[in-house]
Amino acid sequence: MALIVRGKSKCAICERVIGERDEVVATSHFISEQSDPLWRYSDAPFHFDCFQKWDTREQFVAKFNDLMSTSIWGSGKRHHMRADGFIEVLRIEETPEERHARVRSFIIESLRERNARPLKEGTCSFCAHQLSESEAMITGGGMTICSQCREERLRQSRDSAAWKPAEANSPCAICCMGGKYPDVEHTPLGRYVTAGHGFYLCEECLDICAQLEKERRVT
Numbered sequence: 001m002a003l004i005v006r007g008k009s010k011c012a013i014c015e016r017v018i019g020e021r022d023e024v025v026a027t028s029h030f031i032s033e034q035s036d037p038l039w040r041y042s043d044a045p046f047h048f049d050c051f052q053k054w055d056t057r058e059q060f061v062a063k064f065n066d067l068m069s070t071s072i073w074g075s076g077k078r079h080h081m082r083a084d085g086f087i088e089v090l091r092i093e094e095t096p097e098e099r100h101a102r103v104r105s106f107i108i109e110s111l112r113e114r115n116a117r118p119l120k121e122g123t124c125s126f127c128a129h130q131l132s133e134s135e136a137m138i139t140g141g142g143m144t145i146c147s148q149c150r151e152e153r154l155r156q157s158r159d160s161a162a163w164k165p166a167e168a169n170s171p172c173a174i175c176c177m178g179g180k181y182p183d184v185e186h187t188p189l190g191r192y193v194t195a196g197h198g199f200y201l202c203e204e205c206l207d208i209c210a211q212l213e214k215e216r217r218v219t
């Protein structure tokens with residue numbers, strides 16, 4: 001949400017200061033294209049009354065809802081702007097299978113980009129081993145895992161001590177983003193998780209890491 005300093009920040013429509021008691025409408029930064037005529041209104045506050053009378057209001061609301069409808073992470077929630085500018089959080093309707101498929105493809109897409117090329121350097125979060133460029137590793141969600149640790153964990157049977165059934169207090173660093181964001185669902189994609197140094201990875205995300213490593217080797 002735009003940072004608003006009452007008595008200092010200015011309304012993007014009338015350019016007058018937002019007062020102590022003024023009702024305010026504001027969005028987060030949602031338009032990245034600077035050439036967009038609406039760009040300067042993204043991440044900016046408006047007087048509630050100015051917003052209602054604004055001749056571009058309908059266009060702005062439509063743009064917000066259009067762009068924000070695609071930015072759903074693991075939360076299954078999306079931000080929706082009402083005609084008056086008030087933003088509400090709506091839960092998208094989906095079956096557990098649909099959620100699974102959505103989160104999985106989102107993870108693959110975002111990790112694929114980051115791991116398209118071997119990393120120059122890094123430290124495996126599991127074994128603390130310093131990695132050189134020649135070694136395979138996958139990074140994402142604030143952790144890095146070397147191919148050895150990944151293979152070792154995937155080889156271990158799910159009922160060994162290295163694994164435990166997934167619970168809300170063991171959020172996967174990748175698909176639950178480590179539980180860092182209150183908005184994100186804390187149920188991992190996989191049914192089991194394995195622990196690293198202060199974080200968890202679920203079996204399914206580990207499998208995705210394996211898939212991405214393979215992809216990288218082929219290309």
Ligand SMILES: [Zn+2]
Nearest residue numbers: 011014047050
């Ligand atoms: Zn105004």
Ligand SMILES: [Zn+2]
Nearest residue numbers: 124127146149
């Ligand atoms: Zn390792």
Ligand SMILES: [Zn+2]
Nearest residue numbers: 172175202205
């Ligand atoms: Zn996961």
